[in-house]
Amino acid sequence: MANTVHLQAPDISCGHCVKSVQTAVGELSGVESVQASAETKIVDVTFDTSVVDLSQIQAALAEAGYPATQI
Secondary structure, three states, X not given: OEXXXXXXXXXXXXXXXXXXXXXXXXXXXXXXXXXXXOOOXXXXXXXXXXXXXXXXXXXXXXXXXXXOEEO
8 A cells, every 4th residue: 555755854955865865765665756855855755555664764764864754
């Protein structure tokens, strides 16, 4: 089942950050799409809840240097 979460990642500040976030989260199995914005500092992730969960997505973001909280 697909679910979309909206995460606040205050350390996103440029295009490179956006690309890093999209790569880190997009590589997770079960992630269907990742949209990140340097302007709003929001990451929208659509994922299959039977394959990956929110904590794994947040861990991937933190490991990439962009800790995020659900909004």
